[in-house]
Amino acid sequence: MTPQSTIDTILEDDFHPLPYLIRLHAQAAPDRPALVQDGSSLTYAELDALMDRIAASLQRDGLRPRDAIAICAGTSIPYAAVFLGGLRAGVAVAPLAPSSSAESLVTMAKDADARLLFLDRTVAEQLAPVRASITAPTVALDGSDAGKAFDAWLAPEGSKPQPVDIAPDWPFNIIYSSGTTGAPKGIVQPHSMRWTHVQRGRINGYDSSAVTLISTPLYSNTTLVCFFPTVTLGGTVVLMAKFDAGTYLKLAQQYRVTHTMLVPVQYQRIMAREDFGQYDLSSFRWKFCTSAPFSAALKADILKRWPGGLVEYYGMTEGGGTCILSAHEHPDKLHTVGQPAPGHDIRLIDDEGKEVGPGELGEVVGHSPAMMAGYHNQPQKTAEAEWYDPSGKRFIRTGDVGRFDADGFLTLMDRKKDMIISGGFNVYPSDLEAVLQQHPDVVEAAVVGVPSTRWGETPIAFAVVRPGAALDDKTLLSWANERLGKTQRLAAVQITDVLPRSAIGKVLKRELRDSFGRTLD
8 A cells, every 4th residue: 555545544534643644745755845934845754754853852851642842932844843743752732822921931831741842042032031930941943042952952863763652632732822811721632633623624625735824823723723734634834934914925926825824914914915916826725714803894805806715714722613604605694704514513502501592692602523621730710611511512612602693604793701781781892893994994993891980881992093094083983973872882982003912813802901991980
């Protein structure tokens, strides 16, 4: 049996470890590029050999299967190789966000029980004030003095690790929540969950001819759900260390990119470029989006001007259920996040944990083959995130409020925690944001609730306007309130240069609330 026929056969099985598939691709097509960045590349044969050296190095350092390592660095080929080499050793990988505070990084590395920390100079400088709290040995992926140089740490060329028989329920990675609503929680995703993502990738056209352009960070699950299907199904990943709309378009044209995952704010910046139409994007098969609200107007613009299918995923890093909107197939449903994926059970529940009736609002909960094992070292938080139906079936709570239409498409209202209760009425910020964004000079808007002596809570808005627009706070406030219902009216509007966002584009509403800093009458 040839390596390719073996690949085709095992992809029909219930489970195989992802590093095994990379080895088969190295045998089937050793010279095919696997990872590309800034003119450098690794073929599948080179990647497979480097993964072996990394796995052997981890074993030499005493790491055993189900131990953990942490990676905190900018996107690079060595970063991706360490992630994959760790998996080959049966080690769980905790990719940490460099944008986190130094104290949070220390907390996350300790929570993950990381035996080694891979980092770069930028992260090392950030950690300098708390360096004494980092007990794990450090390895510098960029060859700097941030730790032992990566090349010096690596086992000699040709080194092979001891084989590891990886089980489906072993931890694959520990993805930490952003921590924007409190202490970050470590989401433990098992190998079986990632295998499910690869199986879904086959449906979405990932194969040996796929070229995926990645511009979101490797610590984000948003990135990993397209990174792993690409490299384990034999395609090529083109990495960007930092997103820039112009550079993105140049790379997409240069490498004849077929797949990409972008967050809404990235799509917005790309589509806003005056030279967008000058690039040849005809190679695109699929474009994906997730992680933040994706406006119907932006989806429509992408469908009109950017070749290839457009798919929006709605789900959580914790898993539990995904909705999929194939926007190119359902142009009349662009205001929704689609229908539950095949084999995914999505339901809506009220505050008492009972399922709501057809057409009613409720918190979104989901069950699927791809679900987290739990939050690392936090059984109470895990229990709070779970909901069980009367039969005992386990669901993950999303914290989002939504409604199904008659065709089974889910429309999201807001995060449950972001809903504003003003004078006893439920006010959904997304409704107000949609009205504000109808103003021709408003680029984007965010609405939050702030304390009010009269109403308990009251909505206020922050808006970014087009450069040169002659629009002030009071004018926009008046314009919006003329179009809003009586119980929705805004108490204030602040025009701002930019909305604070996480590294994957989510608006940080807690920062907006804190910046307002006062109680209204």
